[in-house]
Amino acid sequence: MSVKNAFYAQSGGPTAVINASACAVIQTARAHPDQIGKVYAGRNGIVGALTEELIDTSLESDAQIAKLRTTPGAAFGSCRYKLKSLEEHRAQYERLIQVFKAHDIGYFFYNGGNDSMDTAWKVSQLAETMDHPLVCVGVPKTVDNDLPLTDCCPGFGSVAKYVATSIREAGLDVASMAKTSTKIFVLEVMGRHAGWITAACGLAAEREGAAPHILLFPEVAFDEVAFLARVQACVERYGYCTVAVSEGLKNGEGQFVAEQGGKDAFGHSQLGGAGQWIAQLIKDRLGHKYHWALADYLQRAARHLASKTDADQAYALGRAAVELALAGRNAVMPTVQRLSDAPYRWEVGVAELKNVANVERKMPTDFITPDGFHITDKCRAYLSPLIEGEDYPPYKNGLPDYVTLDNRLVAKQLPDFQI
Amino acid sequence: MSVKNAFYAQSGGPTAVINASACAVIQTARAHPDQIGKVYAGRNGIVGALTEELIDTSLESDAQIAKLRTTPGAAFGSCRYKLKSLEEHRAQYERLIQVFKAHDIGYFFYNGGNDSMDTAWKVSQLAETMDHPLVCVGVPKTVDNDLPLTDCCPGFGSVAKYVATSIREAGLDVASMAKTSTKIFVLEVMGRHAGWITAACGLAAEREGAAPHILLFPEVAFDEVAFLARVQACVERYGYCTVAVSEGLKNGEGQFVAEQGGKDAFGHSQLGGAGQWIAQLIKDRLGHKYHWALADYLQRAARHLASKTDADQAYALGRAAVELALAGRNAVMPTVQRLSDAPYRWEVGVAELKNVANVERKMPTDFITPDGFHITDKCRAYLSPLIEGEDYPPYKNGLPDYVTLDNRLVAKQLPDFQI
Numbered sequence A, B: 001m002s003v004k005n006a007f008y009a010q011s012g013g014p015t016a017v018i019n020a021s022a023c024a025v026i027q028t029a030r031a032h033p034d035q036i037g038k039v040y041a042g043r044n045g046i047v048g049a050l051t052e053e054l055i056d057t058s059l060e061s062d063a064q065i066a067k068l069r070t071t072p073g074a075a076f077g078s079c080r081y082k083l084k085s086l087e088e089h090r091a092q093y094e095r096l097i098q099v100f101k102a103h104d105i106g107y108f109f110y111n112g113g114n115d116s117m118d119t120a121w122k123v124s125q126l127a128e129t130m131d132h133p134l135v136c137v138g139v140p141k142t143v144d145n146d147l148p149l150t151d152c153c154p155g156f157g158s159v160a161k162y163v164a165t166s167i168r169e170a171g172l173d174v175a176s177m178a179k180t181s182t183k184i185f186v187l188e189v190m191g192r193h194a195g196w197i198t199a200a201c202g203l204a205a206e207r208e209g210a211a212p213h214i215l216l217f218p219e220v221a222f223d224e225v226a227f228l229a230r231v232q233a234c235v236e237r238y239g240y241c242t243v244a245v246s247e248g249l250k251n252g253e254g255q256f257v258a259e260q261g262g263k264d265a266f267g268h269s270q271l272g273g274a275g276q277w278i279a280q281l282i283k284d285r286l287g288h289k290y291h292w293a294l295a296d297y298l299q300r301a302a303r304h305l306a307s308k309t310d311a312d313q314a315y316a317l318g319r320a321a322v323e324l325a326l327a328g329r330n331a332v333m334p335t336v337q338r339l340s341d342a343p344y345r346w347e348v349g350v351a352e353l354k355n356v357a358n359v360e361r362k363m364p365t366d367f368i369t370p371d372g373f374h375i376t377d378k379c380r381a382y383l384s385p386l387i388e389g390e391d392y393p394p395y396k397n398g399l400p401d402y403v404t405l406d407n408r409l410v411a412k413q414l415p416d417f418q419i
Helices: A018-030 A046-050 A062-070 A090-102 A114-129 A156-177 A196-204 A224-238 A274-286 A297-301 A308-326 A377-387 B018-030 B046-050 B062-070 B090-102 B114-129 B156-177 B196-204 B224-238 B274-286 B297-301 B308-326 B377-387
Strands: A004-010 A036-042 A054-056 A105-112 A135-140 A184-189 A214-216 A241-246 A290-294 A332-340 A345-352 B004-010 B036-042 B054-056 B105-112 B135-140 B184-189 B214-216 B241-246 B290-294 B332-340 B345-352
Touching (some): A004 A018, A004 A046, A018 A036, A018 A308, A036 A046, A046 A054, A046 A090, A062 A308, A105 A308, A135 A308, A156 A184, A156 A196, A156 A297, A156 A308, A156 A377, A156 B297, A184 A196, A196 A214, A196 A241, A196 A377, A214 A224, A274 A290, A290 B297, A297 B156, A308 A332, A308 A345, A308 A377, B004 B018, B018 B036, B018 B062, B018 B105, B018 B308, B036 B046, B046 B090, B062 B308, B090 B114, B114 B135, B156 B184, B156 B196, B156 B290, B156 B297, B156 B308, B156 B377, B196 B214, B196 B241, B214 B224, B224 B274, B274 B290, B308 B332, B308 B345, B308 B377
Parallel strands (some): A004 A105, A135 A332, A184 A241, A214 A241, B105 B135, B135 B332, B184 B241, B214 B241
Antiparallel strands (some): A290 B290, A332 A345, B036 B054, B332 B345
16 A cells, blocks of 8 residues: 555544544654655544545644643544434535545544444445545544443543542542531532443542442432432431532433423422532432532543543554554454453453444443442442553643644645535 | 640631641651640641540651641541630630640640631630630631732642643633534632632633633622623634633622522522523523533642642641741741742741731732733732642552541540530
């Protein structure tokens, strides 16, 4: 195969380490100038391929690219834009191939979650029928940790480390004040459908009585009576109670607790989410003073507290993606294969995109304790290695020194295309 | 003076570094066994002195005490309990002296903010009249940064570093997604009356267009029209807009925006705070998709991201407090005296408690830009050194290895006392 350019795009919600994968893709490509020409990045993800807004990463210095490894967000822009079926969106898939042809792109690296792997798979199929040789390789990324065939997903370990650290710290704070003031602390974390991030909070509870005392998973229908009894028991035993709740907590009817008919249990109109709702419930029913926090984007952008394991894996899978492509492996995704829990050992594996696309990995039921309020030892053994190690960014003026690239676009070759 | 025991208490909301001051007090006292016997710590602050619940810190190993330096929260417990005037609460002040007499306490170190310095001052006065020799020294602590006569307050620099880092990180996240998804990010930070923490967020905006784009201070009456115009201008110019808002944001009538008659501008009942209110206002008026975060206790407990300057000052002032006491200086508080901004140089000074008590330092008006939406260069020059340097805690199993002390109590000598 002659020298071909590569296209790289970031998809979906950013993570603390998605740019580490980007860094690896670009650095590995630069190390193989005999096979890969320029790496073009989609401006705002796959949308940039459709609109032919291609960022020429060759205009960035090696030093700038190296700084991607420790910079959160999605450096080239990302998007929530799902290409649907080939039948429905055929024009869009064909446009992708046209853009790739116009810019002599022979490699397609797509860094995202389930939907992205599905898109990459479809593109690989279409390229064959359109007679454009294209090697498509997925690079896994999602804080949701829900991709199949990989032991974990880059991005998850860092959010896990952040939320576990945060609830440990807030727990020490509220424990200090509980005698005369706040007795309840609630942290709302991400997880609309799966409780992986909530489970990670549980890692902080390494000794009897330590925060978090109660975890509320989207997988477990909320049982108000059992929950309030548990809260009260914690307050009586430890003087305070800390709760980590998934944004996706649902009641027995499968409704999100924070959206039950637009009104909460107390007749208040509902503006907030699960954390606020749980905190107010405790206040109304048990009378305890509360504080609550909503980590929101802070949790998935917290590169300052990245897991070294996670950052290493994000980089390793980005590099492996390019190496797989150079070896001619099409329609695949590099994965993390766990060899042992303790000591933690892992290696890079390979999955077929067709087996990854649209398959969602659930949290095993035996990762949640029978009462539904905490994680099991089995879950802890799985999660613990994923937050191991610190990988601090450089600092300047007291703040993390994150890079912002120039992101200069390549001249367009094609007519405009409406998406 | 013969060997006397010391009493140390933590007061008010914990900070990331209040235990660094505790560490310094205990380590410095241990280095002077010829003058200081045991250090007793109040269980839950001054309440522990009133109830004669004294923690014997001599039962903790040097290694455990050393770990206090990097542990957030208040290791001995704190409280919100203000002793009022001597006339109203004379019995309580007398009780303190009785407890100090019963346990041969000749030194009183009180680690807190304005109220605590007032209490320490009153206790020092009463001790004289009750013929109990007592050296009272305050140790400043408050994330609110509102104590007078000191350049800054231990605890503030670390929360400043945390909020500035957090909004920089979240800003990169939202910038990534703004094209097709969230365009607005709002971070609510502490500051009921003073905008120091909101101002600190502004440190992250080191270049044109970087987050945070708008700061909303409690010192500046909220101007909805000007604010919304600024938000829209940011979205048009940069594609997104990030806002840091103080929990204490008020309207022109001096009401907290989040508590205007129990209903917000849209007729919703009000559960949330300023951050949620601002985010919803933008959505309702401008239609932009938003995310918002509530840092709450996470910001003041974030020892994992402590400012080295702050941690060093917290330790230095704890040590200075003991040294002042050993030198016979009564009714004083060690302070931070700034010698220069760049390079930042500082030394320990001394203030009289009577000049500190109940005086609140405001943010200078020339620290806020004339439009009311950001910080000035003068403010930046003041704040920047306070977040300099990293001072990471040790980690174990991927999480900060914080110490929890045994906190064993001394046998009571006195009858019970109702507080």
